Amino acid sequence: MSQFIAWSDEISVGIQEIDEQHKQLVNLLNSLFDAMVNNAEDRAQVTRKILAELFRYTSVHFAVEESLFRIFNYPDYENHKKNHDKLKAQVREIYLQVQSGEKRIDSKLLVFLRNWLTSHIMEEDKAYAGFLINQGVKKSWVKKSWLGKLLG
Numbered sequence: 497m498s499q500f501i502a503w504s505d506e507i508s509v510g511i512q513e514i515d516e517q518h519k520q521l522v523n524l525l526n527s528l529f530d531a532m533v534n535n536a537e538d539r540a541q542v543t544r545k546i547l548a549e550l551f552r553y554t555s556v557h558f559a560v561e562e563s564l565f566r567i568f569n570y571p572d573y574e575n576h577k578k579n580h581d582k583l584k585a586q587v588r589e590i591y592l593q594v595q596s597g598e599k600r601i602d603s604k605l606l607v608f609l610r611n612w613l614t615s616h617i618m619e620e621d622k623a624y625a626g627f628l629i630n631q632g633v634k635k636s637w638v639k640k641s642w643l644g645k646l647l648g
């Protein structure tokens with residue numbers, strides 16, 4: 497898989513479980529990049545499948561973060577949730593536009609999605625990580641079954 501987005505400490509929030517979920521999102525964007533550059537015959541189909549999975553997994557991941565915020569009474573919950581809703585709507589819109597043929601996956605769209613993911617992690621997610629760790633969330637928390645390939 498390409499390193500269109502390379503995992504680095506810069507995008508780590510320091511809680512392993514969250515990092516593993518973010519890595520899955522990174523993998524999906526790298527797969528999308530591969531689908532674009534490989535320009536395979538089934539590219540349209542592959543692209544739609546990845547975007548559908550990106551929307552699905554983003555929704556799951558945001559729900560996990562939001563439940564941690566509620567459990568630990570994160571003071572910025574409302575704001576963060578609003579951002580999640582906006583980010584989800586953006587990726588859903590892209591999926592629908594690609595699905596209908598209105599939009600094609602190109603480098604401009606990929607750069608938008610890279611920024612969509614990394615700026616949220618580096619700005620908003622890093623802000624909650626320190627709070628959660630202070631509240632007792634363990635950095636080493638991870639559910640191993642999350643790991644592995646998302647796309648069969």
Ligand SMILES: [Fe+2]
Pocket residue numbers: 561576580616620621
């Ligand atoms: Fe988030």
